[in-house]
Amino acid sequence: xxxxxxxxxxxxxxxxxxxxxxxxxxxxxxxxxxxxxxxxxxxxxxxxxxxxxxxxxxxxxxxxxxxxxxxxxxxxxxxxxxxxxxxxxxxxxxxxxxxxxxxxxxxxxxxxxxxxxxxxxxxxxxxxxxxxxxxxxxxxxxxxxxxxxxxxxxxxxxxxxxxxxxxxxxxxxxxxxxxxxxxxxxxxxxxxxxxxxxxxxxxxxxxxxxxxxxxxxxxxxxxxxxxxxxxxxxxxxxxxxxxxxxxxxxxxxxxxxxxxxxxxxxxxxxxxxxxxxxxxxxxxxxxxxxxxxxxxxxxx
Numbered sequence: 565x566x567x568x569x570x571x572x573x574x575x576x577x578x579x580x581x582x583x584x585x586x587x588x589x590x591x592x593x594x595x596x597x598x599x600x601x602x603x604x605x606x607x608x609x610x611x612x613x614x615x616x617x618x619x620x621x622x623x624x625x626x627x628x629x630x631x632x633x634x635x636x637x638x639x640x641x642x643x644x645x646x647x648x649x650x651x652x653x654x655x656x657x658x659x660x661x662x663x664x665x666x667x668x669x670x671x672x673x674x675x676x677x678x679x680x681x682x683x684x685x686x687x688x689x690x691x692x693x694x695x696x697x698x699x700x701x702x703x704x705x706x707x708x709x710x711x712x713x714x715x716x717x718x719x720x721x722x723x724x725x726x727x728x729x730x731x732x733x734x735x736x737x738x739x740x741x742x743x744x745x746x747x748x749x750x751x752x753x754x755x756x757x758x759x760x761x762x763x764x765x766x767x768x769x770x771x772x773x774x775x776x777x778x779x780x781x782x783x784x785x786x787x788x789x790x791x792x793x794x795x796x797x798x799x800x801x802x803x804x805x806x807x808x809x810x811x812x813x814x815x816x817x818x819x820x821x822x823x824x825x826x827x828x829x830x831x832x833x834x835x836x837x838x839x840x841x842x843x844x845x846x847x848x849x850x851x852x853x854x855x856x857x858x859x860x861x862x863x864x
Contacts, residue, residue, distance in 0.1 A: 575625055589633050602614050611625050611626050644665050644667075648666040654677065668693060674691060708733075714735045
């Protein structure tokens with residue numbers, strides 16, 4: 565029979581080896597019984613994600629610990645969590661917070677987490693079933709916002725509900741790169757924020773009224789373009805660019821295998837600008853190309 569205490573300490577050692585050095589985060593993992601959130605699955609303390617139904621998962625422990633550490637939590641802060649899921653991340657946050665406000669889109673999943681966390685005795689968590697992309701304006705502003713689903717941007721609602729010196733941690737899908745990165749961002753002014761941390765991760769996609777829908781468009785020689793649903797690229801012109809002989813230019817930039825470098829390319833085709841950016845790592849470049857009527861809308 566699995567000894568949960570020993571298994572948890574092995575997990576804590578794994579988290580330390582991976583760079584989790586906030587003792588408060590590690591102590592929260594000791595206090596929250598992960599095996600109870602996954603119906604005593606024998607893999608409960610393995611460093612891996614596990615299914616919880618409705619197409620959702622309980623996140624890998626390292627990712628939960630990392631995102632909690634990136635929040636840079638202080639005592640008595642008010643936290644907004646987007647995506648309750650199993651409630652495990654919620655319970656970890658509740659170890660630090662004056663109150664956690666958590667929003668879950670899936671009614672069955674959210675109600676199950678609410679009932680379970682109340683049975684465990686958590687009294688500082690407020691639950692809502694609804695569209696997480698809209699945040700929870702009734703209780704804002706929030707000192708910290710954490711998003712536990714893959715987003716394409718910071719929604720206007722999250723931004724308006726973040727305290728002036730607040731911090732948000734969100735997994736952001738990098739357009740066309742196939743990568744999602746957990747970004748730690750600190751608000752520095754009414755319209756500005758600074759990203760001071762980044763880590764590759766994996767999450768299920770965000771769903772909601774403020775989230776951008778995507779589309780895939782077939783181009784030259786079987787190539788596929790991933791774009792926002794609202795984009796209207798000139799596929800014929802773009803296919804022509806892809807079919808042309810490529811130019812190679814050494815940038816002089818060297819990166820590690822886990823770093824990103826953005827490369828902006830410009831070329832006029834059919835009186836439009838073809839603007840592309842690439843992500844180079846592990847020896848290859850993944851190019852995403854979009855058409856814009858003017859460069860002023862280039863914000864990536």
